[in-house]
Amino acid sequence: MNVFVLDSLEKTALRSLEYLQGPRVAVSGGTTFAALFRHWLPEVKRRVDAGETLDFFPVDERKVPFQDSDCNWKVCWEELLFPAGLGQKDHYVTTAAQYRELLQREFGGDPVIFDQIFLGLGEDGHTASLFPGGDSLKDNTSLVLDIIGPKPPPQRVTLGLRPLRECRTLVAIALGASKAPVVKKLLTGDRELPIALALNGHENAVLLLDRDAAGVD
Numbered sequence: 527m528n529v530f531v532l533d534s535l536e537k538t539a540l541r542s543l544e545y546l547q548g549p550r551v552a553v554s555g556g557t558t559f560a561a562l563f564r565h566w567l568p569e570v571k572r573r574v575d576a577g578e579t580l581d582f583f584p585v586d587e588r589k590v591p592f593q594d595s596d597c598n599w600k601v602c603w604e605e606l607l608f609p610a611g612l613g614q615k616d617h618y619v620t621t622a623a624q625y626r627e628l629l630q631r632e633f634g635g636d637p638v639i640f641d642q643i644f645l646g647l648g649e650d651g652h653t654a655s656l657f658p659g660g661d662s663l664k665d666n667t668s669l670v671l672d673i674i675g676p677k678p679p680p681q682r683v684t685l686g687l688r689p690l691r692e693c694r695t696l697v698a699i700a701l702g703a704s705k706a707p708v709v710k711k712l713l714t715g716d717r718e719l720p721i722a723l724a725l726n727g728h729e730n731a732v733l734l735l736d737r738d739a740a741g742v743d
Contacts, residue, residue: 527731529713531740535701538734539565545642545697545732546570548580550632552685552693554646554654555586555598558701563605571610581632582607582614585643586655586673586684589620596679622683625670638669640693643685647700651708651719655684662686663720690724696731698724703738710741 532538539562546566553559574580588596599618607614619625629638645653655673656662662671668686675682690696698721700709708719712733716722725731737743 527725527728527733529733529735531735531737531742533737535561535736536565538562538699538701538736541734542566542644542697542699543569545695546580546644547695548573548578548641550581550583550641552583552585552640552643552689553602554644555584555588555601556646558646558699559644560601560605561701562699563602567606567609570606570612574611580612582612583617583628583632583640584619584625585645586682587618587620588679589681589683590679592618619683622668622670622672625683629669637692638689640689642695642697643690643693645690645696645698645721645724647698647705647708647721649704649708651711651716651721653698653721653724654690655682656687656720656724658718658720660720663723687723691728694730696725696728697734698732699734700739701736703741705735705739706741709735709739 532541584599587598590596592600603615619628647653651658655675657675665686669689671684671686673682673684674680712722
């Protein structure tokens with residue numbers, strides 16, 4: 527795993543764009559990616575206008591209506607996809623069955639190998655909607671899972687560990703001092719955290735941190 531510490535959100539966004547090559551990309555939700563999308567937009571729009579193929583998919587989604595403020599895909603659509611000229615609003619899914627159907631349609635069956643997956647990192651070490659101690663961490667075969675998580679809203683759909691481990695490039699991003707303790711656990715060898723299960727052993731894994739998350743002055 528390659529680890530990079532950046533001085534600011536802007537520099538983190540620029541570095542993450544180096545890995546955003548497409549054509550099939552899965553992106554997480556949450557405040558980290560809402561901020562990143564705004565920095566990604568000019569470059570993504572430039573690429574789309576130049577004819578580049580970029581197909582975005584959710585890493586996970588809360589089982590809420592599209593217009594709900596907790597909807598990950600609403601944020602992605604409003605902050606990135608729509609202003610960049612990408613018509614992928616129909617990639618909004620709220621169940622594993624819907625997501626499997628979408629992946630079947632887009633990938634044409636197994637194997638489903640994303641070119642890049644961008645993950646966030648929770649203060650408890652969760653990534654996607656794979657939470658510490660959950661049965662999903664024992665599932666190494668499922669593409670997508672319906673999850674009841676400990677955080678509201680609890681009902682979610684998420685990519686499983688299998689597609690995270692099998693993607694061509696796996697990029698995890700952590701920002702802010704609140705992430706420093708779990709980043710320290712990850713970097714000092716914790717192998718039980720969901721983020722560790724995703725990153726450890728991946729041939730092309732990258733961890734991008736700002737200075738606060740890295741715990742450096």
